[in-house]
Amino acid sequence: MVNMLMIKLVMRYWEPVPRGPVLWEARAEPWATWVPLLCFVLHVISWLLIFSILLVFDYAELMGLKQVYYHVLGLGEPLALKSPRALRLFSHLRHPVCVELLTVLWVVPTLGTDRLLLALLLTLYLGLAHGLDQQDLRYLRAQLQRKLHLLSRPQDGEAE
Template structure:
C-alpha cells in the first residue's frame, strides 16, 4: 500500500511540475510570437530590419544566411520532436516504458523544444522588411490593432484548449486516472471524439495564423517562422467529412442546450393559456 502511495505521489508531482513548465513556456511563447514583435513597432519605428539594404545585397550577407540557417535548424528541431513523438510506433514504445507519464513526457519535450527555439532564435536585422507600416496615423494605430487582435486570438486559443480537455492534453488526467485505476482517459470518450482528437489535437490553426502573420512589420526571420509553422499546421491535421459531421452534431446539441430554457418557457405559455381557457 505504501509503495502504491509513493508511486502515485511521484506521478502527481512529476505531472504538476510538468504543468508548471508547460504553462511558463506557453507564456514565453506568447511573448515571443506576439508581444515582442509588436512592441518593437508600437512607436512606429521599426528596428527589426534595415530597408536601406537592397535584397540582392542582404541575401548574400553571411550574417543573414547564418541567422536563417540557425533559425531553420531550430524550427526543424521543434517539428521533428513534435512529429516523431506523435508517430504511432514511437508513441506505443514510449507508452510501454513511461505508462501514464507518456503524455507528460510529450508535453515536456515540446515545451523544451520551444524554449530552445526561443532562446537561440536569431533575428535577421541586416535585411529589409517584407512590409512595414510607418506612415502616420497607421504607424500608431495599426500596432495597437495588431495588439488587440493578438490578445483576442490568444484568449480564443486558451478557451479552445480548455474546451478540448486541457488536463488530458497536458497529461494530468492520465496520471489522475491511473492513480484511481480508471485506465486511459481517452478510452472513456466516444469513438467519434477519439477519432477527432487523433486527427486534430489542438484546433487553433486560424488563430495561430493570425498571430503569426498579422504584424506591423514582417522581417525575414519572421517570414521563416510564420511560413514554416503555417505549413506544419496545414499538413499536420487530417480532418475529413466524418469529423466535420461529428463537430456539427456537437455544435447543434450545444445550441439546443443553450436554447432549452427559453424554449421551455415559450412552450409552457400556450399550455397555460389553453388550461385557463378551458377553465373559463
C-alpha cells in the same frame, strides 16, 4: 514522429535576429496607427477563440494533466472513455489552437526574417497534419452547444 523532431529542434536551437532584415513594417501614418491596432484586435479574437476551444475540449486533457492523473490512479488511458466520433477527430487533428497560433504568428505590424522563418516552419508543420472534414465540424458544433447549454443553465440556488 518526424514532425515532432522538427519542432523540438526548432525550439531548442532557435536564435532571434534582432537586427536582421525586415520584410514589412508599418511605419508611415496612417499605417503606423491602424495596422498595430488591427493586429491587436485579431490577436484578442484569436485568444477568445482559444478560450472557446477550451470549452469544447477537455482542458486538463489538452495539457496532459488528465493523463498523469489517470496513470497515477491506475485508471488506464483517458482516451478509452471517449466516443468513437471524438477518437476519429483526435486521430487527425493537431492541437485545436493551431489556427489561432497561425494568426498570432502572421498578423504582426513588423515581420523580420527570423519571425518569417518561424511562421513558415510552424505553418508547414500545421498544414501537413491538420485537416477537418464535415463530420468533424458537426461533432465540434455539437460539443460546443452541449457545453454552452451547461454553462447557461441556472444553478440550483439561482432559480429562486
